[in-house]
Amino acid sequence: MTAIAPRREDDSLQLKPRRDPFLIILWIILVTFALVWIAPVVLIAFTALKSNAEVMATSAFTPPQEIAWNNFSGAWARGNFETTFKNSVIITVIKVPLGLMFSAMAAYALARIRLRFGKLLLLFFLFGAMIPFQVMLAPIFTLVNGFGLIDTYPGVILPYLAFGVPYQVFILHGFFKAVPKELSEAALIDGASHVTVFRRIFLPISLPVLAALLILDFVSTWNEFAMALVLLQDRHMWTLPLGLMSFQGQFSTDYGQLNAAIAMTVFPAVLVYMIFQRYFVSGLTSGAVKG
Amino acid sequence: MFNSKFMQSSRTQALLLIGPALAVYATFAIWPMIEVVFLSFQHWNGLDPHREWVGLENYRYILTNDAVFWVALRNTITWTILAVIFPPTIGLLLALGLNQQLFGRVPMRAIYYLPVIIAPIAVATIWRWMYDPFFGLFNQVLTSLSLQSLISDWLGDREIALYSMFVAYTWQYVGFSMVLFLAGLQSVDRSLVEAARIDGASRWQVFRHVTLPALRVTLAIVLVLSTISSLKAFDIVYGMTGGGPAQSTQMLALWAFMQSMQIFDFGRGSAISVILLLVTLTIVVPYLRWSQRDEGAGE
Numbered sequence: 001m002t003a004i005a006p007r008r009e010d011d012s013l014q015l016k017p018r019r020d021p022f023l024i025i026l027w028i029i030l031v032t033f034a035l036v037w038i039a040p041v042v043l044i045a046f047t048a049l050k051s052n053a054e055v056m057a058t059s060a061f062t063p064p065q066e067i068a069w070n071n072f073s074g075a076w077a078r079g080n081f082e083t084t085f086k087n088s089v090i091i092t093v094i095k096v097p098l099g100l101m102f103s104a105m106a107a108y109a110l111a112r113i114r115l116r117f118g119k120l121l122l123l124f125f126l127f128g129a130m131i132p133f134q135v136m137l138a139p140i141f142t143l144v145n146g147f148g149l150i151d152t153y154p155g156v157i158l159p160y161l162a163f164g165v166p167y168q169v170f171i172l173h174g175f176f177k178a179v180p181k182e183l184s185e186a187a188l189i190d191g192a193s194h195v196t197v198f199r200r201i202f203l204p205i206s207l208p209v210l211a212a213l214l215i216l217d218f219v220s221t222w223n224e225f226a227m228a229l230v231l232l233q234d235r236h237m238w239t240l241p242l243g244l245m246s247f248q249g250q251f252s253t254d255y256g257q258l259n260a261a262i263a264m265t266v267f268p269a270v271l272v273y274m275i276f277q278r279y280f281v282s283g284l285t286s287g288a289v290k291g
Numbered sequence: 292m293f294n295s296k297f298m299q300s301s302r303t304q305a306l307l308l309i310g311p312a313l314a315v316y317a318t319f320a321i322w323p324m325i326e327v328v329f330l331s332f333q334h335w336n337g338l339d340p341h342r343e344w345v346g347l348e349n350y351r352y353i354l355t356n357d358a359v360f361w362v363a364l365r366n367t368i369t370w371t372i373l374a375v376i377f378p379p380t381i382g383l384l385l386a387l388g389l390n391q392q393l394f395g396r397v398p399m400r401a402i403y404y405l406p407v408i409i410a411p412i413a414v415a416t417i418w419r420w421m422y423d424p425f426f427g428l429f430n431q432v433l434t435s436l437s438l439q440s441l442i443s444d445w446l447g448d449r450e451i452a453l454y455s456m457f458v459a460y461t462w463q464y465v466g467f468s469m470v471l472f473l474a475g476l477q478s479v480d481r482s483l484v485e486a487a488r489i490d491g492a493s494r495w496q497v498f499r500h501v502t503l504p505a506l507r508v509t510l511a512i513v514l515v516l517s518t519i520s521s522l523k524a525f526d527i528v529y530g531m532t533g534g535g536p537a538q539s540t541q542m543l544a545l546w547a548f549m550q551s552m553q554i555f556d557f558g559r560g561s562a563i564s565v566i567l568l569l570v571t572l573t574i575v576v577p578y579l580r581w582s583q584r585d586e587g588a589g590e
Contacts (some may be wrong), residue, residue, distance in 0.1 A: 020583060023492070030388050031395070034402045040417055040462070041405060043428060059435075060428050107314035109305040121309070123579065128320050130515070132523040132577040134544045135564045138551030139323035139330060142337070162319030165312045194304040223410035225526045230552060241412045245530060248416050262413050267406045272442070277401070 048072070048259035055255045063072060071260035083236055084243035087153075088268075091239060092221045095157045095164070099217060100159065100210060102166035108142050108198045110169070111176035112184065122173060128166030133159070134226050151234040159227055169214050169277045174201060175209045212281035216279070219269045240265045317414025324568070330561035337557050349562035360563065363541040366453055367522065367567070370460075370542065374521030377459050381515050382468025387498070389469070390476045400473070404466035406439045411463065415530025416460035422446050422531075446532055449539035456531050456540060460524065467520075468513050476502070522571055542569045 024045055039061070047055055049064040058065075075081065109115070110122050133140065140159055143152075149155030174227075183205075184197050203210075225241040232238055238246075244265045249255060331350070334343040360460030369586045385403055389396045406414065421428040422445035431440045445455040478500050487497045518548055525544045528534060534541040534549070 001367040013341070023393065026388050026391065027393050030385070030393070030399055033385075034399045037465075038402045038405065039461070040421065043421070044417060060431060089418045102312040103314065105308040109308035111302050113308075115302070115305055121313075123583070125312075125316065126579060127575070128316060130519055131320070131324065131568070131571060132519055132544070133320070133323075133409070133524045134525040135567045135571070136323045136327050137548050138337075138557055138560050138564065139326040140319070141552065142326065142330070143319065143323055158315060159319045165316045166320070169312065169315065193309070194301060196349070198308065221409050223408075223412070225410065226529075226548070227414045228550075229529075241410050241526075244416060245412055248419075248530075252420075255420070255426075258416070262416055265413050266409050269410070270405070273408050 002105045042072065044259045044262055047255055047265045050256055052254065052256050067082065068256055071256040074254075075257040075261040075264065078257065079243055079247040080235065080238075081240075081243065081261075081264060084238050084240045085264075087232075087237060088222060088240040090153060091157055091160070092218060094153070095160045095221050096214060096217050098157075099161050099281045100168065100213060103165050103213075104172055104203065104206065104210065106165070107172035108176055108202055108250065109194070111173045112197075112202075113194060122169075125166045125169045128163070129170050133163045137226060137230045140227065143254070144231055149231075150231055151237045156228060156239075159231070160221055160224065163227075164217055168217070171213060172206065172209060175206055208279045211276050213274045215273055215279075217219045222269045222272075248266045327561045327564045327568070330557050333558050333561075335557045336555045337551065346557065349446075349558040350566075353559060353562050353566075355369045359538045359541055359546060360543075362538055363543045363546040363563075364382075364566075365524060367543045368455065369572075370457065371521045373457050374460065374464075374524075375514060375517050377457075378464045379517050381461070381465045381470045382473050382513070385465065386472030386476055387470045387502075390473060400469070403469055407464045407466040407470075409463065411526035412530045414463050415527045416542075418456075418462075419446065419531050422455055425564060440531055447536055449536055452536065453540045454530055456527060459531065460527055461508050463527075464517075464520065468517065471509055471516075472506065475506050478506040487569060511578070511581070515574065519571065522567065543570075547564050 016251045043060055046061065046064055049067050049069075051066070051071075053070040054068070075210065106125070108117055110125075115121070125199070144150055144159065149158070169265045179202065184201055185203065186205070187197050188194070223241060224239070225245070228242055229245075232242065235242075235246075244261055247261045248258060309587055317562045330342075332344060332346060334348070384548060389400050389403075393399075409417075415566045420426075424430060424442075424444040424447065427445070429445060433439065433441050443451060448451050483501050484497055487501055492500070523544065524542055525548070528540060528542050528545050532540045544567060547560045547563035547567065549560075554560075
């Protein structure tokens with residue numbers, strides 16, 4: 001009897017969370033809410049796969065009867081997706097790794113090398129993370145125009161780098177600062193340079209954080225609209241968001257194709273998110289928001 | 292690896308490491324911020340080689356003659372207040388819920404975060420279509436529920452267009468606050484929560500006295516980021532209403548852009564930018580000072 005009693009207590013403690021009516025109600029609320037939240041996405045997916053006749057004839061959340069794949073090819077051709085997709089890929093593939101590299105290097109130096117103005121410099125970077133560039137579209141245009149870089153890849157990549165660096169430096173600095181001294185000091189005493197320590201020790205251990213930042217940066221670069229609108233005037237240089245905006249203006253009544261265009265614009269970012277998402281919350285937790 | 296004196300000086304190495312980031316940041320982010328202040332004191336159409344200094348004329352014009360500016364200012368303030376209240380509150384509630392051991396919490400987190408990944412301009416396109424007065428989802432649903440009296444021209448009615456837009460914005464950004472709060476919740480001491488529960492504290496008491504204090508830093512970060520991202524509201528307004536109908540949903544960032552890049556009055560556009568920049572700084576600078584002091588105390 002005495003042997004069993006405490007065990008029962010344990011059991012009841014363990015089972016309690018499952019039977020808790022509070023949690024059941026909570027679960028129902030969260031699921032209902034989630035269904036509402038995902039409804040627009042389902043709507044896009046369904047409509048993108050319906051012919052226009054079917055869009056008109058059926059209700060919004062009826063799954064497509066005959067899958068109209070030709071919405072995708074139609075939107076691809078009419079919306080000039082070949083060009084805009086290529087431009088978006090080129091800009092993102094250059095900007096994201098380069099920006100992470102620059103930020104990681106700077107964050108390492110600011111966190112790990114004693115500098116007279118180190119703290120001030122960090123504050124200077126941090127400041128940029130707080131300033132919305134949407135406020136300064138005109139002077140950015142003037143500057144890039146002054147360099148003769150309007151309608152070029154560098155003309156949009158350089159400002160993207162500039163506005164991506166501050167936040168990444170901030171996050172990575174927090175992470176590097178928390179790395180125990182023992183890890184780098186031995187190597188430094190043995191005569192390794194900071195560049196080596198950064199490359200051989202700090203880069204490998206910061207991979208989860210870098211993966212989280214990669215998602216954030218990929219998504220924001222891929223989706224960026226305002227700066228591209230100002231800096232890329234020639235439609236041969238347009239990125240996907242600009243192309244989508246123009247598509248909406250011209251073919252807004254072709255619902256099937258419009259939704260196919262939306263889906264094609266959004267899909268790569270969703271894919272990258274799904275691939276790297278297991279690093280996402282853990283990566284951000286380790287750097288940014290430690291209590 | 293060359294072992295010269297050059298590489299060994301840690302100052303030189305620091306310079307090499309910081310150099311690229313600093314150069315690109317100073318040139319393409321900080322310089323435009325200084326330039327916009329110069330531009331705001333000039334009269335310029337963006338092309339003319341000659342820029343004329345006009346002192347405070349641009350500011351005088353905006354503050355006294357530009358009715359749209361005041362509408363934009365009011366809308367920006369309304370938008371910011373809403374953006375600081377609603378998405379963070381809903382995000383916090385979701386994070387608290389999805390931090391429990393619940394069936395399917397991982398896919399649910401993904402669903403709530405999904406809109407954050409979608410391009411704002413695509414969100415604008417989606418919602419514009421859902422708000423369509425004739426073919427849109429909302430009016431269809433209202434019709435099928437026999438609630439015809441509630442049918443509206445969601446983006447065409449000046450009284451409600453701003454709020455319709457804000458609903459779309461909330462849909463997009465709730466997941467962002469949620470993820471930050473979820474990250475913050477991982478730092479809440481579990482044993483403390485359990486001890487409090489065993490001692491008979493109610494859920495509300497645990498939240499009020501254990502969870503909330505632990506979320507203090509996260510809360511500050513979320514609120515500041517929400518404020519800043521609300522001031523950035525550009526894509527969604529540009530894509531949904533373009534500031535209309537009759538400028539009733541105009542915002543400062545968009546109005547600054549239109550003045551400079553569409554009306555080609557860089558001076559007035561820049562003056563609007565400077566005003567918005569000043570608003571931003573009054574929020575950002577106190578936060579930076581607070582966070583620096585906080586870090587100093589933590590060390």
